[in-house]
Amino acid sequence: MTQTRTEPRELRPAPEVDPTFLMFASRSIAVHVVRGVLGLVVLVAGIALAGQSGWWLLLLPLTVVLWRGCPTCWVMGLIATRGAQADR
Numbered sequence: 001m002t003q004t005r006t007e008p009r010e011l012r013p014a015p016e017v018d019p020t021f022l023m024f025a026s027r028s029i030a031v032h033v034v035r036g037v038l039g040l041v042v043l044v045a046g047i048a049l050a051g052q053s054g055w056w057l058l059l060l061p062l063t064v065v066l067w068r069g070c071p072t073c074w075v076m077g078l079i080a081t082r083g084a085q086a087d088r
Contacts, residue, residue: 024077032081036074039066
């Protein structure tokens with residue numbers, strides 16, 4: 001009886017193939033955190049200033065662009081960015 005040794009398989013896809021990485025990750029964790037903080041500032045400013053004039057609500061789509069979606073999308077991107085940094 002012959003035994004074959006197999007190497008343990010990597011359970012996650014490579015960053016260049018992972019759709020989460022392609023859609024949500026940033027070049028570095030610092031860039032990702034800055035995008036998150038800017039998105040939060042724009043969100044709070046848009047809501048706070050909406051009482052003065054309704055056009056401030058137009059800042060809210062900018063938050064979606066900075067976060068690349070919702071807050072959950074931002075967190076997924078942070079995890080993907082962290083995973084890509086660990087692979088290097």
